[in-house]
Amino acid sequence: MRLNHNLTSLNIYREYGKNLKSQSTALSRISSGLKIIKSGDDPNKIAKSERMRLQVRGLQMAQRNVQDGASMMQTADGALSSINSILLRIRELSVQSGSGSNSDSDKEEIKNEINEMVETYKDIVNNTEFNGVKLFKSEQEKPMQIGSDVGEVMDIKFYDLSADKVGVYKLDNNGTKVIDDNKTLESLKKMDPKEKDFANRALEIVDAVSEKVVDTRSKYGALSNKFESTYKNLGEFEEITQRNESSLRDADIAEEMMDYAKTSILIDAGNAMMAQSNKFPQDMLRILENVRTR
Template identity: 45%
Template sequence: MRINKNLASINIYREYSKNLIKQGSSLERVSSGIKINNSKEDPNAMAQSERFRMQIRGLQMAGNNAQDGVSMLQTAEGSLDGITSMLQRVRELVVQAGGTTTDLDKEVIQKEITQMLSGVDDMANNNEFNGVKLLNVGDATGATGVATGAIGMVTGVISGEKIVIPTYNLTASGLKLRDGTTDKVDVVNVDTAVCLGLVDTALDAIMGARSKFGALENRFQSSSDSTTEISDKIQSAESGIRDTDLATELMEYSKYNLLVEAGTAMMVQSNQLPQNALKILENVRSR
């Protein structure tokens, strides 16, 4: 029996301190819902979890890009539908001008054609999505309906995973229906057959652009669905590594809670040992 150093109490306190730390860690896992709160608990699992999280966030942003691509193409489709309607009206007017019409009638028809072509310009020039334009990019030097450029949108987390959207010049000038401010579709001064050929070529160009955008819209939607599904699978895997199993952790917390309480009780008992030694000394002195 020693008075200077209470080894029994020291040993009990050491184990008590260990259990108290474990109890605190268990409580942190329960309260946060996260099994690995810092890298020292499981360095390998922490690294794997962070890689998963990096991939998940990348996939989520790629999914947003794909949805933006769908929205942008839908915006362009709205303008292309309007341009198609205007060119269909221009074609009707050209056919009408080729009938039993006077020169005065043709002049009136031409005024409406000019307004329709200006409407085509307005549709192409004013169509944009978040500042990005698809229908009035480039110049009118290329063949009618040929893409003048492209916009690449990232749709995955691996380098090179992107969808390329072509851009067009579908203004009246780009469609070869106008040369500067002069209408090439001029039923007053140009043969009706020539005018019809110009309008039909322009309509073919519009249909080609609409078909391309429609196919890309389906591709973007498919990419978005696939990205979301992959992201969900990876989140499930990351959850298995990082998230707390509350049932198991609550049992661990209860175990360490009992050990801490037992340690506290035992320290009270062990701290009485020096007092017992003093009582023995008092008995010796009284004799």
């Protein structure tokens, strides 16, 4: 036995301190749900975890972009469906105007309804937009980020369906196909229904416009399907990435509770043992007292 240094008590206290630290770590992990809280816990794993978190956030925003794109395509499809119905009615009226039993007043009434249909067509084209973006007023391509990494971009092509920009094509001096200004949907309003070939000319224009509208709707439909499949793939990839990030950073609560229970028992045992070991100097005092009395 030694009086100045109670080595037994010191050894017990050292182990007691270790257990306190382990218990504190277990409590921190249980309360936060994370086994890596600061970079010093595991520098390598926290670097991997942060990169995965960046990717997850990018994937989540890409999914919102794709959802917006799908919604935009749905808006376009609804407008194109209405436009197609208008063109079908104009075609019916054009065929009706070719009846030999029509009087001049009948032809004028038919022409007035055609003009109204053309104006309705123009209203739809001019007013169809999504979040301020006009869908049928210009020929252009706009990029959309559909992934979390560089280069994961899809170009969305917009088409100009203005009444003066759709109709029958002709070849210019360079052999390039251009719209014939005399055979556009807008020019249909200027045609005289009493002319002998009015019905044929109107049908030629309407069929050309219908072909353009159907082609545009088909392309937007394909784009809508692509958005849906892309959204599904992004969701699956995000889930996998989050699962991997969770395995790196999230705490196993059951395991941490076992560590907490174990360290609690060891701490209680340490307290009891320190209480016993701290009595050793008193035992020495009793020994010395016995020596003195002799």
